[in-house]
Amino acid sequence: MRRLLDSDLxxxxxxxxxxxxxxxDPDIEKETKKLFGSTSDREGYEHFNTxxxxxxxxxxxxxxxxxxxxxxxxxxxNPYYYNRLKSHCLEKYQLSGETDxxxxxxxxxxxxxxxxxxxxxxxxGLRRKKPDKEGxxxxxxxxxxxxxxxxxxxxxxxxxxxLNRVYQDxxxxxxxxxPPENGLWRAQELKEWLHExxxxxxxxxAHNRVKKTLEVRRQLTHTKPEHIAxxxxxxxxxxxxxxxxxxxxxxxxxxxxxxxxxxxxxxKDYYGRSYLFPDCRVAVSTYYTPLKPFVIEKYKHxxxxxxxxxxxxxxxxxxxxxxxxxxxxxQTLEEGITALLYGYDARRRNxxxxxxKTFVHIPTITFEDYRL
Amino acid sequence: xTLLKEIQVERAKHRAKKPLRxxxxxxxxxxxxxxxxxxxFLNALDHAQEHLWKDDSERFRVRMKKPMKFPLFSLVTQxxxxxxxxxxxxxxxxxxxxxxxxxxxxxxxxLYRLNPSIHPERLMRFHFETLVMYEQRKRDSRITIKETRKxxxxxxx
Numbered sequence: 001m002r003r004l005l006d007s008d009l010x011x012x013x014x015x016x017x018x019x020x021x022x023x024x025d026p027d028i029e030k031e032t033k034k035l036f037g038s039t040s041d042r043e044g045y046e047h048f049n050t051x052x053x054x055x056x057x058x059x060x061x062x063x064x065x066x067x068x069x070x071x072x073x074x075x076x077x078n079p080y081y082y083n084r085l086k087s088h089c090l091e092k093y094q095l096s097g098e099t100d101x102x103x104x105x106x107x108x109x110x111x112x113x114x115x116x117x118x119x120x121x122x123x124x125g126l127r128r129k130k131p132d133k134e135g136x137x138x139x140x141x142x143x144x145x146x147x148x149x150x151x152x153x154x155x156x157x158x159x160x161x162x163l164n165r166v167y168q169d170x171x172x173x174x175x176x177x178x179p180p181e182n183g184l185w186r187a188q189e190l191k192e193w194l195h196e197x198x199x200x201x202x203x204x205x206a207h208n209r210v211k212k213t214l215e216v217r218r219q220l221t222h223t224k225p226e227h228i229a230x231x232x233x234x235x236x237x238x239x240x241x242x243x244x245x246x247x248x249x250x251x252x253x254x255x256x257x258x259x260x261x262x263x264x265x266x267x268k269d270y271y272g273r274s275y276l277f278p279d280c281r282v283a284v285s286t287y288y289t290p291l292k293p294f295v296i297e298k299y300k301h302x303x304x305x306x307x308x309x310x311x312x313x314x315x316x317x318x319x320x321x322x323x324x325x326x327x328x329x330x331q332t333l334e335e336g337i338t339a340l341l342y343g344y345d346a347r348r349r350n351x352x353x354x355x356x357k358t359f360v361h362i363p364t365i366t367f368e369d370y371r372l
Numbered sequence: 373x374t375l376l377k378e379i380q381v382e383r384a385k386h387r388a389k390k391p392l393r394x395x396x397x398x399x400x401x402x403x404x405x406x407x408x409x410x411x412x413f414l415n416a417l418d419h420a421q422e423h424l425w426k427d428d429s430e431r432f433r434v435r436m437k438k439p440m441k442f443p444l445f446s447l448v449t450q451x452x453x454x455x456x457x458x459x460x461x462x463x464x465x466x467x468x469x470x471x472x473x474x475x476x477x478x479x480x481x482x483l484y485r486l487n488p489s490i491h492p493e494r495l496m497r498f499h500f501e502t503l504v505m506y507e508q509r510k511r512d513s514r515i516t517i518k519e520t521r522k523x524x525x526x527x528x529x
Binding site: 021 | 397401445446447448449450453
């Protein structure tokens with residue numbers, strides 16, 4: 001079928017069926033001559049006793065495929081091509097699930113508008129005022145270099161007219177595509193028509209999604225395109241970092257890792273010798289409760305059991321919160337960072353390891369390489 | 373032979389598988405399809421005899437046939453069909469069964485006229501151009517022998 005539509009043949013469309021040029025050999029020719037008890041019905045057309053063969057402008061055409069069933073079963077006939085068309089169509093109207101989901105993501109809202117303002121410095125004169133949603137998005141716009149392509153997508157996203165038209169047509173039960181006109185069609189032209197019909201069919205299947213998307217977009221009509229571009233950027237990249245605070249989206253559903261960088265810091269051992277610790281990211285997962293701080297990178301510290309990525313920080317006297325709230329996340333992150341930076345007591349040598357060698361235990365982790 | 377045996381033999385004949393023979397239509401239509409032959413080829417076919425062997429006697433070469441696969445069943449478009457049928461109607465000789473290229477279609481008639489009893493194995497193996505050259509030289513040499521004999525006889529008389 002694909003080869004047929006890619007060819008340079010001329011196909012005949014007649015009453016929702018594709019007729020192909022009849023191929024001949026002497027036997028077929030004899031049979032067609034026998035069948036030729038023709039009855040002309042209108043100009044240029046001659047039907048034989050059966051409607052399987054039509055003569056149009058002295059050329060014989062044989063009935064092959066129903067256009068309706070071709071459109072209906074195209075997903076089974078050519079799944080790869082159908083999926084490509086589908087994704088292209090959904091992309092055209094920005095109907096992919098992720099695009100809308102990002103605006104309805106409560107966790108992202110919590111991070112952006114309730115946790116981020118605590119860690120990010122907003123420079124607005126002498127007053128330190130907690131910024132509102134718009135202020136936060138403006139701040140992200142200033143600090144993060146969002147490419148222009150996201151801005152263009154945002155402009156397209158706000159323009160709901162095209163989608164509204166599609167929705168109205170679907171609601172009014174109008175035919176989703178006009179059947180092709182009877183007559184000769186070049187294979188390429190028919191292919192283009194077929195693509196449009198299949199895309200219309202895909203949109204009809206996505207009726208509910210179109211409705212939901214329209215609702216979301218109507219809510220966002222007064223939002224600045226720059227701000228929508230930021231959402232698109234987050235949906236695409238899944239991460240943002242400002243002033244050593246950041247987050248990134250994990251592959252699992254609605255899980256974010258919110259982190260804060262410690263920067264370099266110095267700890268002292270029992271003998272007053274200094275150890276310079278490198279920067280690391282202390283993070284909290286929004287998915288697993290109770291919320292516990294952990295280091296993202298491969299890292300070593302007296303409060304970490306080993307030296308691998310994703311280790312939980314050893315905290316005493318800290319009740320890990322069970323509920324995901326902005327305060328709980330802020331508290332957990334601060335507890336983790338405070339423990340790493342100020343929790344080690346050189347005299348007590350608390351934690352899993354001590355900075356200096358004690359000769360009492362065989363050390364599993366040493367910090368000699370950090371010593372200044 | 374008894375009647376019973378006769379009936380048995382006759383039935384056995386009917387039951388025997390008949391080998392599917394590649395017919396001329398398959399061959400010619402395949403060539404038409406492969407070489408995209410058009411109406412102008414038919415015109416060339418009409419005038420093939422006029423200018424076919426005017427100056428070729430000097431360059432003799434042995435050409436083998438190009439290998440070409442012919443399908444068991446050939447289906448062609450209406451246009452190709454009409455060209456195929458026209459070729460078959462214009463060139464009616466048994467050598468058409470052995471052609472492999474449009475060139476050979478043009479030569480087949482002439483070759484048949486030169487020698488209507490060439491062995492099929494030769495027809496299958498050699499390009500018709502080679503066979504035409506060969507047959508023509510054979511004929512020319514025969515003529516010259518006849519002429520020399522005639523001349524000899526005339527001289528003796």
